Amino acid sequence: MPGPGPNPDPRPAPYNGPAASPGPEPRAPGPGPGSATPALADSTIAVSGATGFLASYLLLHLLPQGTRVVALVRKPPHRAMASLALALRSAGAPAETVQRVAHQVQAVQITLDRPRLGLSEGEFQAVADSVDAVLHCAALTKLHGDAGELHRTNVEGTRQILALAAAGRRAPQLFHVSTAFVAGARLDGVVPERQLEASGFLTPYEESKHRAERLVHDWARTQGRCATVFRPSVLLSDRTALPRAPQHTYAVLAAKLALFLRHGPRALLDASSAPLDATGRLTIRLLGAPDASINLLQVDAAARAMLRLAEQATTTDTSDVPPGARVHHIVHPTETPVTRVNEALQRSVPWLRLALVPERPCPSGLERAVDLYGAEATAYLGLRRRYERTSLCELERRRLVRPPAPVDNPYLDAALTPPLMAR
Numbered sequence: 521m522p523g524p525g526p527n528p529d530p531r532p533a534p535y536n537g538p539a540a541s542p543g544p545e546p547r548a549p550g551p552g553p554g555s556a557t558p559a560l561a562d563s564t565i566a567v568s569g570a571t572g573f574l575a576s577y578l579l580l581h582l583l584p585q586g587t588r589v590v591a592l593v594r595k596p597p598h599r600a601m602a603s604l605a606l607a608l609r610s611a612g613a614p615a616e617t618v619q620r621v622a623h624q625v626q627a628v629q630i631t632l633d634r635p636r637l638g639l640s641e642g643e644f645q646a647v648a649d650s651v652d653a654v655l656h657c658a659a660l661t662k663l664h665g666d667a668g669e670l671h672r673t674n675v676e677g678t679r680q681i682l683a684l685a686a687a688g689r690r691a692p693q694l695f696h697v698s699t700a701f702v703a704g705a706r707l708d709g710v711v712p713e714r715q716l717e718a719s720g721f722l723t724p725y726e727e728s729k730h731r732a733e734r735l736v737h738d739w740a741r742t743q744g745r746c747a748t749v750f751r752p753s754v755l756l757s758d759r760t761a762l763p764r765a766p767q768h769t770y771a772v773l774a775a776k777l778a779l780f781l782r783h784g785p786r787a788l789l790d791a792s793s794a795p796l797d798a799t800g801r802l803t804i805r806l807l808g809a810p811d812a813s814i815n816l817l818q819v820d821a822a823a824r825a826m827l828r829l830a831e832q833a834t835t836t837d838t839s840d841v842p843p844g845a846r847v848h849h850i851v852h853p854t855e856t857p858v859t860r861v862n863e864a865l866q867r868s869v870p871w872l873r874l875a876l877v878p879e880r881p882c883p884s885g886l887e888r889a890v891d892l893y894g895a896e897a898t899a900y901l902g903l904r905r906r907y908e909r910t911s912l913c914e915l916e917r918r919r920l921v922r923p924p925a926p927v928d929n930p931y932l933d934a935a936l937t938p939p940l941m942a943r
Contacts, residue, residue: 560831561585566651566692568592568632568681569658570625571600573766574697574755576607577823578655583608583620590626590651592637592658597627610765611757632658632677637684648687653834655695656681659732661769663723663899664892674728675735682739694740694747695830698733700815700851700907701726701900702751707809708904713751713847713911723899737845744843748833752822752850753815753907756927758934768819770861770935776893777865778938801873804890805883806862808876808901813855815907818931821924822850825912828920848911856927858901864932876901 560582569575570591579589593600601621608618628647631638639647658681660673678696685694703711704718704726716737721727733749740747754769761767767775829848862874880887891898915921925931 560653560827560834561587563652563834564588564590564650565653565655566590566592566647566684567655567657568630568677569656569697570627571595571603571607571766572657573607573757573768574752574819574823575655575657576604576611576613576766577819578657578826579604580608580611580613580617581823581827583613583617583624586624588624588626590628590647592630592632592647593627594629594632596629600627600629601625606762606765610759610762612759632680633672635680635683637680644684645687648684648692649689651688651692652690653693653695653830654681654685654688655697655830657697659697659729661725663725665724667724667728670724670728671731674725675731678732678735682735685745686739686743691745693830693834694736694745695826695833696733696736696747696749696845698736698749698751698847699726699729700751700753700849702730702733703905703907704730706905707902709906711849711905711907713849713908716847733845740843740845746833746841746843747845748830749845749847750826750829750850751847751907752826753817753852755819755822756816756931756935757819758931760934760937768935770816771938773894774865774868774936774938777869801871803873803875804887805875805877805880806887806890806898806901807878807880807883808858808898809878809904810859810876812858812876812901812903814858814861814900814903815851816856816861816927817850817852818924818927821852821921825850825915825921828915829911849907849909850912851907851909852924852927853909853912854926855906856932860929861932861936864929864936867933868936868938 565582565587567575567579567589570579570589570593582589591600591604593603595603604625604627605618605621608621628639628643636644656678658673658677660670662670681696682694685692700711701723702716702718705720705722706718716730716733718726718730721730736747736749739745756768756770761771826848833846858876862876866872866874883891912921916923
């Protein structure tokens, strides 16, 4: 398979198996809390969405342990390898970890929603037979995206990844990244880990992810296999992403806000029916519950927890375990009040005031535009629910991972700092 050099042939190159891990460079020290342990370190893992935000943090921990990676990517291999190296640097990976990409990662260009991932029968089988685990991170995350596009990527794409896991002669472990928002329109109470029920959905995105997770549950049952499902909440980083590197949801929101409001309050006043208040601030009413909260979790804490849970699934004797999907909420123990997020946004735009209101008669054109433009945040302004986190509590009790730090004001301020190109 071609390495990171130019690939003049746009078709996927034949798969030649993973490259050997670098010989002269010693492995990192033994595993600490949340790091990859030997069972994962000695494995070859197929990773979809390998150049994305979450996957870059997972690979930041896996690569130093010698894990070999088959990156299932949309771009030609040489471009994907460059994107992966950029994503790792943006995640804070040291140079020696980035250098491992050339030796431990093989990129396979795929079409996620096509039969056999768009590969020939031989290429598909070769990839399936070469891996010990399949980690499905790829997803379209546009909350209010086109329903057909969301279905093709999130549902049909998952179907093809399941076919890959089923075809592998090593019966690879399956790890599927779902989302805590498969809970749908449930606004309050505690969402259990083992339950996959929803009474309506707030966005087309969460409906597509619900259907995708349902495929995983059905696959595990019909194949007589065990699968692991991760349901992360909103993942953040306090690092400012490098240009063209993947960004977390709230960084995207901050960038949009910076671009949307860069002309200042006077330029936007014509679009709003609300005058400036006595302090010169423009009020934008957001439709939601004044006591709403959102679960925010540091991405590095999420990656460490997921790797520990993956390690447990890999090393557990499943001979006496009934087939099925094991679900783990990857969430913070404390919900973050939406008002605190709004306050952080207001600190970055001092002339802006965001007001949560249960009713909003006669919304202004500006308010309607914010609803659409800032859907990453405005879709979930009515939530008061919490999430069961039994799996993470057990890891913390056994000191296999550290409890996540508070998502405090300094962290939010850093996480919501707009990227350089948006300022």
